[in-house]
Amino acid sequence: MRIRIFLFVMAAIAISACATSKEVYLADGSKGHSISCDGAVQNFGSCLEKAGELCGARGYVVLNQNGEAVPFSTASGGYTASSLAASGGFQAQSGTIITRRIFVKCK
Structure with a gap:
């Protein structure tokens, strides 16, 4: 199970x-x-670099940009409460999903 989580994290990165x-x-x-x-x-900066690739020497105008950090948590297990304590078969993850988006128009 840990290998699956590791592979998921690496794929997400x-x-x-x-x-x-x-x-x-x-x-x-x-x-x-x-x-x-x-x-x-x-x-x-990654977004602006992509805008430069798309628009090239013409340049671009940033029309809008936004971003946010959204907290999340997940839990999995499928066990009853009494078996969780005995088996340790419960997994939980938490963190933050960071989103960034810009809208550009090439000149």
Whole structure:
């Protein structure tokens, strides 16, 4: 079970290690990009770097940026209360999910 949790954590770190983008239509009808740089190993600089890759030498304008830290906790076990104490078969995790997103328009 610990190996499964370790692999899950490593996969989450690998996925969160790169900014992702999606082309969107802005309020004025023009095209823009929604760029997500979630996770503890990134920052808004990762989002801005992705914007630079997308827009190139033309440059870009940041229209909006937001981010938040959302606490979470999970528990698993499937045992009764009396068997938990005897077997130690209960697992719990808690932490924070960090989300960051910017909206940019290429010049």
